[in-house]
Structure formats: structure tokens, C-alpha cells
Amino acid sequence: MPTCDVMAFGAHPDDIELGCGGTLAKLAALGRRVVLVDLTRGEMGTRGTAETRAREAARAAEILGATARENLALPDGRLARDEQAIRRVVDVVRWYQPEVVFLPHDHDRHPDHGHASEIVYEGVFAAGLRRYETGQAAFRPSKLFYFMGFYTFDPEFIVDISDYAERKLDAVAAYATQFDARVGSDPQTRLTSDGFWSSVEHRLGYYGAMIGARFGEGFRMRGMLAVDDPTTLNLSSF
Numbered sequence: 001m002p003t004c005d006v007m008a009f010g011a012h013p014d015d016i017e018l019g020c021g022g023t024l025a026k027l028a029a030l031g032r033r034v035v036l037v038d039l040t041r042g043e044m045g046t047r048g049t050a051e052t053r054a055r056e057a058a059r060a061a062e063i064l065g066a067t068a069r070e071n072l073a074l075p076d077g078r079l080a081r082d083e084q085a086i087r088r089v090v091d092v093v094r095w096y097q098p099e100v101v102f103l104p105h106d107h108d109r110h111p112d113h114g115h116a117s118e119i120v121y122e123g124v125f126a127a128g129l130r131r132y133e134t135g136q137a138a139f140r141p142s143k144l145f146y147f148m149g150f151y152t153f154d155p156e157f158i159v160d161i162s163d164y165a166e167r168k169l170d171a172v173a174a175y176a177t178q179f180d181a182r183v184g185s186d187p188q189t190r191l192t193s194d195g196f197w198s199s200v201e202h203r204l205g206y207y208g209a210m211i212g213a214r215f216g217e218g219f220r221m222r223g224m225l226a227v228d229d230p231t232t233l234n235l236s237s238f
Contacts, residue, residue: 052177108149
């Protein structure tokens with residue numbers, strides 16, 4: 001049975017890279033087995049096609065060092081917290097059995113991102129229910145971490161990705177149809193504007209500065225942090 005240490009979910013191909021790509025690249029470099037899961041194929045996007053997005057997603061996963069990438073093929077633009085969606089999350093969680101799950105924050109500009117957050121949380125929870133029958137053994141990850149989308153939030157912890165920011169940006173750039181104004185003849189969007197890349201880099205720099213690092217990515221947790229010895233916590237200056 002395939003197993004992994006870390007699983008990251010996104011509503012669309014490229015959401016994971018933007019939200020936590022640096023952290024995932026760092027974890028992969030540390031030897032963690034990382035699996036990426038896109039809920040949709042991004043077929044409603046203004047630029048590119050589902051087919052080009054799939055090729056770009058495969059390349060981005062390779063850049064990040066992911067072990068595998070899955071796509072649940074749920075309807076883009078119409079994500080709903082229904083039994084079909086929850087069942088597909090249950091299946092992939094039980095198949096790979098990750099200890100840690102990264103998922104979109106539940107409040108964001110794109111409705112699919114909020115819906116994806118709800119679907120993934122319910123799917124992860126249901127995966128641990130013995131009587132939720134799928135023909136697979138029940139399994140529930142022990143840690144859930146929320147990453148930022150378009151909207152930011154006050155993070156509960158920040159990961160230093162100073163050595164992996166370039167790899168994150170390379171993974172994002174792999175989606176040339178989405179972020180490169182020179183590619184294709186589709187209409188331009190906010191993502192192909194002159195200010196897009198600087199906004200991504202500035203966000204990484206801002207959260208990095210909060211912990212005395214060059215670049216960082218911020219997260220929230222589901223649950224409470226248990227600490228045995230508070231003196232061992234690695235806190236930034238205050």
C-alpha cells in the first residue's frame with residue numbers, strides 16, 4: 001500500500017504551490033514523502049486548458065520533489081461539500097495514510113477554496129471512522145495545517161523557507177499558461193499582471209522577517225499545540 005508522510009490538498013492545480021510550496025519543498029528535501037492532491041482539473045480557468053494544467057502540475061510536483069500527485073476530478077467552479085467529494089478525499093487519505101495534511105484556509109476570495117477546505121476537513125475526519133466503509137482500513141492524519149490563499153491571516157507558526165523560496169517560485173512558474181503573459185492568446189488576468197510576482201515575493205519576505213529569516217510561509221493549526229518543555233520552543237524575537 002502506498003504511504004506518505006505529508007499530503008497537501010488544493011482546489012486547483014497551482015493552489016498548493018502558491019500556498020505552501022516552499023514548505024513542501026523543504027520537507028521533501030528533508031526526506032519526507034510528500035503527495036499533492038488537486039480537487040479539480042482547473043477546467044474553468046480563464047487561461048490554458050485542463051490538459052495543459054495537468055502537464056504543468058506534473059512538472060511543478062517534480063520541482064518540489066513530491067512523491068506523487070493525484071487529481072480527484074471534482075467539478076471546477078462548482079465544488080460542493082457532498083458525499084461524492086468527501087468519499088474521494090476519504091479514498092485518497094486511506095490509500096496514502098499521511099500523518100500531516102495541508103489544506104486551504106476556509107475563508108478566501110475564490111469560493112472553491114473555502115469549499116475545498118470544508119471538503120478536505122470532513123473527508124479527513126470521515127477517513128478515521130471505522131464504519132465509513134470503502135473497503136479500506138480506517139485512518140486519520142494526526143495534524144492539519146491551513147495555508148494562505150488570496151487572503152492572509154495571522155499565522156500560528158511560520159516555516160523558514162529561505163533556502164527553498166526559489167524552488168517554490170520555479171514550481172509556480174511551471175504553470176506558464178496561468179502566470180506568464182507571453183504564453184498563449186487567452187485573456188490576461190490578475191495572475192499575469194506586472195505586480196503578481198512581486199506580491200508573492202513580498203509576502204514571503206514579510207513572513208520571513210517575522211521570524212528573522214529571509215523568506216517564510218505562515219500556517220494555522222487545527223487543534224492545540226501540546227508542549228512538554230516550553231524552554232525548547234524556537235521563538236523569534238519579540
